[in-house]
Amino acid sequence: MTDNPFVDSGDPIPLLQVDRLGVRLPTGRRSFVQAVRSVGLTVRAGERVGIVGESGSGKSVTVKAISGLLPESPLVGIEGSIRLAGQELVGAGRAAWQDVRAKRIGMIFQDPSSYLNPTMRVGAQVRESLLAGRGSGRGADETYRFLELAGLPDAREVAERYPFELSGGMRQRILIAIALAKQPELIIADEPTTALDATVQRQVLRSLDESVDALDTALLLITHDLAVVAGLCDRVYVMYRGEVVESGTTEQIFLEPQHEYTKELLRCVRSLSDDSTDLYVSSYGAR
């Protein structure tokens, strides 16, 4: 890893290049809030990048803009540039966005209890993603493969279930499987374990880790938990109040934080354990 992660080390065009992104959201009939101010970030193919920040920092809105999941209202304003493998997405038409969502970017959402259709079998929900991403003709076996990849070994049985029959951890794995099934170039995970119990979080993150590895996809991970970042990400962006205040490799951020806010974040994490290096290495294994 070179010192400056922004110097290119192989591919000429990064997978995802975001520059000066700004997002304005309506908060009433006539009022707005600038949720994201001028954000720039880069993700290379196969890379794992984390975005950390507290609630309200704009990290969720940023990734929603990237994946095209902001509300489709004319009141929502997006400016700046979002380029996926060179293709400019801001201002692109509906068909272009639909294509991106179907095939190139997979999204893992935060709350497994509300992000799954309660009246549809989970297998069908995964298959839907599969078919949208790769076209028709795929059998049920493909679905089982992605369920297993996401960490659900009894895929055949689980696929027949409805969300209410599964535990929180299993449901989150379904969401992971949905993102994997389209075999995207980039997976965005928006706080994938926040809604889960602490003991389950680790297992689910491991499943995420392994499946992203297996598919060799790039990962953009949103979290407020620095310990998660430590275990999973190569590079980190720190966001605060709609802007990126610091960025660097995971090592740099943890050992040489520059910005006050980053330092504050680290202080909170450190206070949970005596030795900060311990936490950095963490039980996910050194990367």
Added chain:
Amino acid sequence: MTEIAESTPSAPRTQSVTTAAAGPGRQSSARVFFSSPSTIVLLAVLFAMVVFSFLGPLVSQSPSDTGFTVLSPPNGANLAGTDSLGRDLLSRLMIGGQVSLFVGAAVAVICLTVAVTIGGLAGFYGGVADAVLSRVSEFFQVIPGIILALVAVAMLGASLPLIIVILSLTMWPGVARIVRAECMRIAELGYVESSRAAGFRPLRILWSDVLPNAFPPVLVATTMTIGRAILAESSLAFLGLGDANAPSWGALLYEAQAYMQSAWWLTVFPGVAIFIVVLAANLLGDRLNDSLNPTLSRVK
């Protein structure tokens, strides 16, 4: 049956009023509500009807004076025409309005009182009040109240107090359900817990903290009740079950039936009066509901 109904977002028989944000948001909703032009128009319409009904008779003909030409269409002397006994329809509309509006208001007030009491106890305490409320409202959700009211008034005799009581009996559970839901929701919020911890007696918490915040959706439900009560009373009167000494707009329609072909004004005007009042009340309830729940969720 209710078991299934509870596990889905099912809509109650009364309007599906969604809950409001408690606390500071409420003040601005009130301002939004009152400043909207449509609200002002609606309130003005209702006010006009009240003035028409209660103050109108001071300046119009006597409603029981049968001196005019029988069944004459609207003209200079009788702006709404006359009926089969030669009475001026306009003044009869005013008297009718007094009855209809009074019934609507009375039923709404009684429903509100009973609903707040029982619904508040049910939502806050649970227990007996809750069990009773659930059974009763389930009953009235299934069996249309109007049929029961019809039968009851028919058998017990049609007098205004009875009609008001019976209509209130059939309509309070709907409002009470909303009160209960709101109280339950608010009881979960933080500041009730802190009041409890501070040692305030539960009944006092209910009165001073919970109920005032439950007020907005309950107000919406009450507004809707006014409309329903007026319609119900009109139906009863139309079927000949109105109080003979207090002819409402519905009663005027009852008399008008025989003259459908020959005297259109007898049918049109009373119906228009009912329609205007009920429509205004319902639209007001809707506006109120909308201002409490900014429909930003529609931005998708």
Added chain:
Amino acid sequence: MNIAWAMHALRVLLSSLLLILVVIIIMFTLLELAPGDPVQSLVGQVPVSEAFRAEMAATYGLDRPLPERFLSYVGNLLTGNLGYSYANRQPVVDLIVARLGNTLVLTLPSLVISSCGAIVLGAFAARTRSRAADGTVSFLAVAGFSLPGFWLALLLIMFFSVNLGWLPAQGMSSFASSGISPTHLILPVIALSASELAFKTRIMRSTMIEVLGQDYIDTARSKGLSPFQILRRHGLLNSMLPMVSVIGFSLGYTIAGAVTIEKVFGWPGMGSLLYSSIQTGDNLVVMGILLVLTITIVIVNILTDIVYGLVDPRIRARMRTRRGADA
């Protein structure tokens, strides 16, 4: 069929029976409270012979204490004896049964029209981006249930029958024929459907708006599905489930509306029988109708429950397995 299903079925059955019992108690209470001579309050304002009076007293235990009166009342009902309508010279049961069909001919089409119409209009209003379109549908819906149904019926007759002469004003068929003629159905069904159509449209609209605002719709969007696919696969079923209950309940209200509509159109159904019996004070008939109505509503509710259980895939799944969530 497992234990859970059996328990649920039992619960439904019991609450249905309880409902019928409550209605019977209400009817009995009204009878007791009704002013005047008990026999007259049963048969209406017709003079009765002494013999008949004695017979009534025996059948209904009119000179016995309250509990016995109640028991004989209920006993009569259970044996299908709804009484004898002195004014009509027929057993009440026969009277009602003859009319029931006619009312159903009116109410069932109204139910279908108001339900289907509501689903279509409500879904449209929920999804349209045009605020004007949504506003119009919403406004018309409010207007629809602010309108007295019988007044709409009167206006329809005045306009389409009297003025334009297009459609008949009264009755089920013209004098020459018997049975039910389609042209005679049109105006009554329109008048009867209007209010329920308006009410259900509002519910469908708000249900669908709520469903389309759910998080799992975002998941569907993230799969790159088209808006139509999202609606069809994720929006429709979840919106329709509450509507099943609503439609089931609406039968009762439709029948309630039929009372005034039948009167206006002179339609010989249960509703107009109820009206004429009220006029003559023939309370045996009135209560008989109420009972039949209650039973009909209860049956419909049980059917609705069954339909719901078939339509909601989760219920079928819940009944298949006995386990809940796995670890």
